[in-house]
Amino acid sequence: MKLRTIFTLLVVAIALGLVSFWVGQQSYSWLPPQASAESKLVDNLFSFLVTLGTFIFLGVTVAVLYTVLVHRVGRYDMSDGPPIEGNVTLEVVWTVIPVLLVVWIAVYSYQTYDRMAVHGPMELVHLHNPMGMEPAYAANLEGGEVVEPIEVHSRQWAWEFRYPEQNVTSAELHLPVDRRVRLALQSEDVIHGFYIPAFRLKQDIIPGKTIDFEFTPIREGIYRLRDSQYSGTYFAAMQTDVVVQSPAEYQQWLAQAASQPPQSSANRADYEYKLAAKKRINAGWKSVPPAPAPVVNYPAQDGRA
Amino acid sequence: MTNIPVEAIAVKTPQPLPGAPDNWKRFFSFSTDHKVIGIQYLVTSFIFFLIGGFFAMIIRGELITPEADLVDRTIYNAMFTMHGTVMLFLWMFPSLVGLANYLVPLMIGARDMAFPRLNAAAFWMVPVVGILLMASFFVPGGPSQSGWWAYPPVSLQNPTGNLVNGQFLWLLAVAVSGVSSIMGAVNFVTTIVMMRAPGMTYFRMPAYVWTVLSAQIIQLYGLPALTAGAVMLLMDLTFGTSFFDPAKGGSPVLFQHFFWFYSHPAVYVIILPIFGVFSEIFPVFARKPLFGYKVVAISSIVITILSGTVWVHHMFASGTPGWMRMIFMFSTMAIAVPTGVKVFAWVATLWGGKLRLTTPMLFALGALLMFVFSGITGIMLASVPIDIHVNNTYFVVGHFHYVIFGAATMGMYAAIYHWFPKMTGRMYNEGLGQLHFWLTLIGANLNFFPMHPLGLMGMPRRVASYDPEFAFWNVLASIGAFLLGMSTLPFILNIVGSWVQGKKAPDNPWRAIGLEWLVSSPPPVENFEEIPVVVAEPYGYGKNEPLVENGKVIAATEI
DSSP: OOHHHHHHHHHHHHHHHHHHHHHHGGGGGGGGOOBBHHOOOOOOOOHHHHHHHHHHHHHHHHHHHHHHHHHHTTTTTTOOOOOOOOHHHHHHHHHHHHHHHHHHHHHHHHHHHHHHOOOOOOOGGGOOOTOOOOOOOTTTTTOOOOEEEEEEEEEETEEEETTTTTEEEEEEEETTTSSSEEEEEEEEEEEEEEEEETTTTEEOOOTOOOOOEEBBHHHHHHHEEEEEESSTTTGGGGGEEEEEEOOOHHHHHHHHHHHHOOEEEOOOHHHHHHHHHHHHOSSSOOOOOOOOOOOEEEOOOOOOO | OOOHHHHHHOOOOOOOOOTTHHHHGGGSSSSOOOHHHHHHHHHHHHHHHHHHHHHHHEEEEHSSSSSOOSSOOHHHHHHHHHHEEEEIIIIIIHHHHHHHHHHHHHHHOOOOOSHHHHHHHHHHHHHHHHHHHHGGGGGGTTTTTTTTTTTTTGGGGTTOOOOOOOHHHHHHHHHHHHHHHHHHHHHHHHEEEEEEEOOOOOOSSHHHHHHHHHHHHHHHHHHHHHHHHHHHHHHHHHOOOOOGGGTTTHHHHHHHHHHHHTTTTTHHHHHHHHHHHHHHHHHHHHSSTTTHHHHHHHHHHHHHHHHHTOGGGGGGGGSOOOOHHHHHHHHHTTTTTHHHHHHHHHHHTTSSOOBBHHHHHHHHHEEEOOOOOHHHHHHHHHHHHHHHHTTTBBBHHHHHHHIIIIIHHHHHHHHHHHHHHHHHHOOOOOOHHHHHHHHHHHHHHHHHHHHHHHHHHOOOOOSSOOOOGGGHOOOOOOHHHHHHHHHHHHHHHHHHHHHHHHHBBOSSSOOOGGGGSSOOOOOTTTTTOOOOBBOOOOOOSSSSSSSSSTTTOOOOOOO
C-alpha cells in the first residue's frame, strides 16, 4: 500500500472515531433520567456500544457511498472490473477483529449484569457470585439497609402493592431513595412485565411463581411503571406511578396510608370496560372482563388512570 | 458428488408437458412446473403483503395520537396479531420459497425440483393458511388477539367460550403452514444435494443456492419444535389439557422455549436467502467476482449451526435464570462474526468495481445498509443489561423491521426486479423502479427509525395507547408508514404494466454469469433442452472464461 493511501485511511478512521465518540456521548440523552444505581451501569454500557456501532455503521456506509459515487461507469462502458476473488490476509483480519470485539462486548455486558445483581427468577446457582464483584448499591449507600420485600401483585389490568410490615396496600409504588429495595413479584392470571424505564429494569412475572427482584433507586421523583409483557385487551392501560421519596417522606407516607381506610382506586381498564358495556353497539370483539378496580389504602393519584 | 453421469438426467420429455396449459390458466392450476409454482408463490404472497400492510396502516393510524381513539382496543390487538402473522407466514416465508422455487433448479442445472407434486401440494397449502386466517375475522370473538407469539396464558383465555374461535383457527393455520414449509424444505434439500448438473460441485454453486440450502436445513430441524408447540397449545385451548396453563400446573415458559427454538432461527430462514440475493446482484452490477466466495458460502452454513443455539435471547426478561441469560448472550453475539464477514465481503465486491445503479442494484445497496444498521442494534439487544431495558419496547420493533422490511423485503424487491426479465420475458420500467426505490427507502427509514428512540424512552410494543411524551416520534413513524404504503403503487403499476406490454427481454439482459441466464426468457418448460456441463466457478466476471462446456464467454464487450 502506498504511504498516501495509509495516511488517507488513517485520517478517515480518526474522523469517524471522533464522530462516533461524540454520538456515544449523546446517547445518554436518548434515555430517561437515571433514577436507579443500575441505570448508570446500563447507560455506560449502552454508550460504549453506540460508540462502537456508530463507527462500524459509518465505516461501512462511507465505504459503500464512496464506491457508489466514484466507481460508477458510463452508460456505454461495458468493461468488467478487476477479477479479484479474495485476499486471505484481509479476510483473516476482518474475521479476527469481529471475534475480539464480540468477546469484549460480551465480557463487558457480563460484568455489568453481574454488578446489577437484580436477582430475578434464579435457581440455586445464583448463590455463588462467580465474578465476586460488589453489586451496584454498595457504592452510594450510607446504612446499606435493605427494604423488606414489597409485594407486587399484577392482574388484568391493575397493579397493587402491599407493604407487609405496615399491612399497607397501595395502587402506586412508593420507594425510599438510596436504599436497596426488594420486591416479590406475583401475577394472578397471565404473564405481566414489571418495567420501570427510568430504572432500566424489567422482569416478566410468571403466574404461579414469586420472583425476587431488587434494585436501588437513587433519584427522587415520579416515574412510570408499565406492563411490558402483552397481557390482553387493556394491556396498554396497565400503568401506574413510581414515587421515589426521601426515607423520612417515605416513612411519613407509609404511616399516613396505614391510617386511611381501604378505598377503590380508579382503574382505566375497569372504567373503559364498563363504558363499553353501556354502549348499545359494541365497536369491538368480546374481551376478558377486567379484575375489579383494586381496593387499597392509597389509591392512584396520577390522574391518567 | 462431483461427477453426476449425464445419462442419468438426460431423460427427454416432449415440450410442453402433455395436457399442461401453456397460457395464463396454468397459474391457476395444480401445475408441477417449478417456475409456475414459483410465480404462484410470489403473486399469492404479494397479495397477502398488501393485506398485512393494510393492517399496519390501521395500527399506525391508531398510534398517530396517544389515546386509543381510532379503533376499539380488541380490534387494535387483532390488527397487530394479524399483521405479524400475515407478514411472516404469508408474505416473507412463501415469497422466499417462491423465489427459491423459481431459481434453484435453473441455477443448478436441473429440469425441475426433486418432487414436483410435493412442491405443488406445499404451495396449495398456502391459500389454505390464508383462508383460515382471514376466516377468523368472521368467527365469534374475532381473530386471535394474543400477538404472533401466542404466549399462554393470554392465548388460552378465549373470552367467548366458543370451540371455533380466532385463536383456534390461528393455531390450525400455523400448523398447516409448518407442514407446508417442512414439505418444501425436504424438496429443496433433496434437489440441491441430488440434482446438480454435471460439474456443478458444491463450490461451483452460486452463493444463493448455498443460502437456500442453509435456510432449508433450519426449517428441517427447527419447524418441528414450533409445530409441536402449536399442537400442544391447541390441545390446551380446545381439549383442556394443561401443557402450558399455570393454573393447572403447566409451564407457560416452556411454550416460549418451543416457540423461539424455531422462531429465532426463522429469522435466518428469511435473511439467508436475501444474503444470497446480495451475493448474486452485487457481482453482476459491479462487474467483479464475489469477494471471498468460498468463505461467504461457508458462512451461511456456520450461521445455520449457530442459529440453533440462540433462541433464549428473546427471553432475557422472561422466567430465565441468570446463567441461561449469560450463555445465550455469548452464543448470540457469536453469530455477528459470520454475518460481519459477509458484509465485508460485499463491500469488497463493490469496491473498485464498475458500478451500474439499476433498480435491483439500488434496492440491494439500500437493503445492505439497512441490514448493517439492524445488525448493530442486534448486538445491543444481545447484551443482556441493555436488553433488560429495551426488551418488549419499540426498540425491538424498530430493530426487526429494519431486518424484515429494510433488509429482507427490500432485498426481495431487488430480486424481483433482477429476475423479472427472466421470469416474464419482459423488461420492467427503470424510471418507475427508481421512483419505487426512493419512496421505499425514505418511507422505511421514516417509519422504522423513530421506533428506536421510542423504545429507548420506554414505550412498550403492542400498546394501543401511550403517554403523551411519545407523541412526536409516533407521528413521524405513522407518516413514514403511509408513505411506505403509497410506495407499493409504482411497483404494482410497473410489474403489471411491464408484464402486459413491457419491452421484450433478451436471454441475458444484465450480461450476468449463471446457468439461468443461458436459457431463453422466460425459460422453456423443462428449462434445459440439454443439461449443461459446468466447468467453472460462478462469478467469473473479468476472467474471460466460459461457465459451461461448449459455452461462450460472457465477454466484457458484448452488448
